[in-house]
Amino acid sequence: MNASTGWAAPILLAQQPEIPALDFWLIVKWLLILAIVFFGIFPGIVAYMVWAERKIAARFQDRIGPNRVGPLGLLQPIADALKLITKENIVPATADKVVHIVAPVMILVSAFLVLAVIPFGSGMVAINPPSGALYLIAVSSMSPLGIFLAGWSSRNKYSLLGAMRAVAQLVSYEVPQVLSIVPVILWTGSLSMVAIFDRQVEYGWFIFSPPGLLGFALLTIANIAEVNRAPFDLPEAESEIIAGYHTEYSGMRFGLFFLAEYLSVFGVSCLGTALFLGGGTLPPPFTNALQEYVGTYTTGSFLLTNAIYVPVFMAKVGLYIFFMFWVRATLPRLRVDRLMNFAWKFMVPLSVINVFIAAVWYEFVFRPGQPRYLIGWTVTGAMVIVSVVVMISLYRASDVIEEAEIASRPLPGRGRRPIPTGSTAR
Amino acid sequence: MTQAILFGVISVLGLITALGTVLARNLVHAALMLVAFFFLVACQFLLLEAEFLAAVQVLVYIGAVAILLMFGIMLTRNILGDDTTTVPKSTRRLSMLIALGVFAVLALGIATQQQGPPGRKPWKELTERPAVGPDDLDRKTPKAQIVNDMAKFVGRDLLTRYVIAFEVAGILLTAALVGAIVIAHQERDDDPATRVLESEAAAADDAAAADAESSRTLLTSSSTR
Amino acid sequence: MKDIPLTWFLYFSAACFAVGLLGVLVRRNAIAVLMAIEIMLNAANINLIAFWRYGNSPTVEYPGSRISILAESPLSGPIFAIFVITIAAAEVAVGIGLILLCYRRWKAADVDRFDTLAG
Numbered sequence: 076m077n078a079s080t081g082w083a084a085p086i087l088l089a090q091q092p093e094i095p096a097l098d099f100w101l102i103v104k105w106l107l108i109l110a111i112v113f114f115g116i117f118p119g120i121v122a123y124m125v126w127a128e129r130k131i132a133a134r135f136q137d138r139i140g141p142n143r144v145g146p147l148g149l150l151q152p153i154a155d156a157l158k159l160i161t162k163e164n165i166v167p168a169t170a171d172k173v174v175h176i177v178a179p180v181m182i183l184v185s186a187f188l189v190l191a192v193i194p195f196g197s198g199m200v201a202i203n204p205p206s207g208a209l210y211l212i213a214v215s216s217m218s219p220l221g222i223f224l225a226g227w228s229s230r231n232k233y234s235l236l237g238a239m240r241a242v243a244q245l246v247s248y249e250v251p252q253v254l255s256i257v258p259v260i261l262w263t264g265s266l267s268m269v270a271i272f273d274r275q276v277e278y279g280w281f282i283f284s285p286p287g288l289l290g291f292a293l294l295t296i297a298n299i300a301e302v303n304r305a306p307f308d309l310p311e312a313e314s315e316i317i318a319g320y321h322t323e324y325s326g327m328r329f330g331l332f333f334l335a336e337y338l339s340v341f342g343v344s345c346l347g348t349a350l351f352l353g354g355g356t357l358p359p360p361f362t363n364a365l366q367e368y369v370g371t372y373t374t375g376s377f378l379l380t381n382a383i384y385v386p387v388f389m390a391k392v393g394l395y396i397f398f399m400f401w402v403r404a405t406l407p408r409l410r411v412d413r414l415m416n417f418a419w420k421f422m423v424p425l426s427v428i429n430v431f432i433a434a435v436w437y438e439f440v441f442r443p444g445q446p447r448y449l450i451g452w453t454v455t456g457a458m459v460i461v462s463v464v465v466m467i468s469l470y471r472a473s474d475v476i477e478e479a480e481i482a483s484r485p486l487p488g489r490g491r492r493p494i495p496t497g498s499t500a501r
Numbered sequence: 502m503t504q505a506i507l508f509g510v511i512s513v514l515g516l517i518t519a520l521g522t523v524l525a526r527n528l529v530h531a532a533l534m535l536v537a538f539f540f541l542v543a544c545q546f547l548l549l550e551a552e553f554l555a556a557v558q559v560l561v562y563i564g565a566v567a568i569l570l571m572f573g574i575m576l577t578r579n580i581l582g583d584d585t586t587t588v589p590k591s592t593r594r595l596s597m598l599i600a601l602g603v604f605a606v607l608a609l610g611i612a613t614q615q616q617g618p619p620g621r622k623p624w625k626e627l628t629e630r631p632a633v634g635p636d637d638l639d640r641k642t643p644k645a646q647i648v649n650d651m652a653k654f655v656g657r658d659l660l661t662r663y664v665i666a667f668e669v670a671g672i673l674l675t676a677a678l679v680g681a682i683v684i685a686h687q688e689r690d691d692d693p694a695t696r697v698l699e700s701e702a703a704a705a706d707d708a709a710a711a712d713a714e715s716s717r718t719l720l721t722s723s724s725t726r
Numbered sequence: 727m728k729d730i731p732l733t734w735f736l737y738f739s740a741a742c743f744a745v746g747l748l749g750v751l752v753r754r755n756a757i758a759v760l761m762a763i764e765i766m767l768n769a770a771n772i773n774l775i776a777f778w779r780y781g782n783s784p785t786v787e788y789p790g791s792r793i794s795i796l797a798e799s800p801l802s803g804p805i806f807a808i809f810v811i812t813i814a815a816a817e818v819a820v821g822i823g824l825i826l827l828c829y830r831r832w833k834a835a836d837v838d839r840f841d842t843l844a845g
Contacts, residue, residue: 212556220564627781654801
């Protein structure tokens with residue numbers, strides 16, 4: 076053993092007290108685990124997420140939802156998957172074939188890679204790199220590229236429009252997404268997802284603080300935008316640009332986009348849960364109930380902690396996903412220029428302010444010594460309320476000015492209004 | 502051994518993608534090759550046990566620079582990223598000679614270096630890295646601490662030892678951002694008369710132009726304003 | 727198991743640098759030139775990290791004192807690489823802006839068309 080088998084060797088290493096040698100059988104073992112977990116479990120989760128979404132959306136609209144295949148329509152996702160697999164894969168004649176095939180794979184890989192650093196329980200993490208949070212941001216920033224290539228390679232106007240919208244939206248909302256998790260990193264003092272989990276076992280969920288609450292809200296909004304779901308589903312707005320960047324995809328390649336989208340919904344829900352909702356820990360009075368067992372890897376403690384942590388984690392993720400379905404069933408789609416203004420004029424400034432408030436909270440609560448919760452809550456709570464109110468009123472004012480400006484423009488050419496796409500997408 | 506094989510694979514792929522970036526006729530294909538090259542450089546960083554830099558590389562280069570380049574290609578050429586013009590054949594041959602010459606000089610320098618900097622070994626004798634992994638379990642040496650938690654130490658050093666450079670880089674980034682916006686911003690003509698004329702002309706053009714052309718104007722207007 | 731020698735990384739980075747140089751020389755499209763410059767910057771980064779990883783920061787002994795301190799920051803390699811990445815990002819942003827402007831002015835993105843200043 077020497078330095079070359081340091082943790083950074085690019086083959087997955089579990090969080091173990093001893094770093095194993097990078098031999099052939101270890102690689103085979105991990106490949107098998109990866110094959111089972113990533114090609115069996117997660118697509119299964121995705122399939123039943125789709126079923127749940129259809130059922131829930133149906134209830135919101137006073138319908139029944141899928142109920143033909145199997146009891147309660149439970150076999151519907153399997154039927155859908157079979158249908159997608161058996162359908163013909165059509166590549167448009169003018170399309171750029173290689174790029175057309177590579178693009179959905181790229182998006183799917185990006186969605187899968189996010190899950191590698193999520194701590195589902197104590198020690199239940201595929202890899203624990205010291206800069207796990209940065210890794211997470213880095214791999215999720217690869218998906219706009221895949222979307223762009225999908226739209227570009229299709230040789231279709233609507234695909235390209237959808238791709239341009241998607242890239243502009245994803246790049247814009249990535250900024251508040253990253254800035255809203257800075258408080259968590261600040262409080263933990265580490266980028267490791269496991270360290271963030273341990274810190275929350277020790278101190279309680281990060282959401283229970285004014286800056287944490289604001290950060291969680293910002294992260295949730297940015298997450299919904301990042302996974303292109305209503306009300307931020309402009310890249311695939313079916314009533315405007317057919318289906319956006321995946322218009323020209325059919326069969327299982329379309330299925331890959333579908334899988335990637337729902338997988339990234341699952342991924343961002345895991346992200347929100349792991350960063351702000353305390354991972355798999357129980358709600359407040361019992362948050363640190365199992366603290367002494369965390370980090371010990373005897374079989375008994377491992378089984379005991381994870382028998383509680385993993386189901387609790389999944390329950391939280393389920394609630395988070397349900398919230399996203401709820402938002403989708405409730406809110407109408409935004410206009411493109413409003414979407415951009417909301418990211419750049421509202422979310423980015425607010426999340427920068429939130430980093431500052433998080434530093435104040437750190438001073439009151441996390442500084443070594445007696446935590447002063449009362450004064451911390453009062454001061455940072457007041458700061459959060461003031462900044463949110465000020466930002467909302469500023470945003471409203473700028474919106475009023477902008478709307479007046481748009482209304483005063485003369486109608487161009489053949490008497491049509493300027494196409495909304497053209498206004499602020501950058 | 503594993504490491505040598507990984508290095509070989511990564512290097513060969515890296516060189517192929519770099520050559521692809523340089524020689525691909527279609528600009529979007531070149532950009533795609535460049536993305537692969539960035540990714541392989543991140544892999545090299547992983548081989549060098551700098552995982553923080555690998556993540557930064559993916560985040561900045563693939564997440565931002567590549568997207569920016571793609572937008573640039575879309576906005577300056579026809580959206581299909583069609584074949585790029587290249588220099589005449591004689592110039593190309595000369596360029597290849599120059600590039601080969603530069604590589605030869607660099608390789609010669611690496612191969613024949615006899616003496617390292619004062620107090621250091623020459624490069625050829627550096628075949629072992631300072632241990633930071635299991636051999637050095639206490640992680641006492643600064644290097645071991647840094648390799649195992651680079652983000653923390655980089656953050657600390659950026660705000661202490663390198664704070665001036667950090668501030669200057671911040672100013673530079675702000676200036677670059679403002680400058681890029683000022684340069685690329687297209688001033689909208691605010692005179693109503695010319696605007697109406699222009700919009701009518703644009704409408705006439707729009708009706709006449711072919712599909713690809715009209716979608717390009719749409720995209721240009723949507724992305725540069 | 728033996729480590730890879732440092733020189734392998736140096737050769738790889740030299741080759742990448744030469745390829746980038748080739749790109750700067752043979753390409754006419756300004757964006758392609760920008761991409762080739764990015765390749766060269768990345769090659770330099772590999773060098774910086776390789777030297778950092780293989781080198782040992784020597785300590786300086788002070789005579790008559792038991793203190794020995796590092797002659798240089800043990801982090802200079804990564805910090806330098808991070809600054810290179812920062813500058814590269816800024817460079818691409820400004821470069822694309824300039825290319826867009828030139829494209830509007832000359833209706834072409836080829837570097838040899840921007841020759842108004844040539845006498």
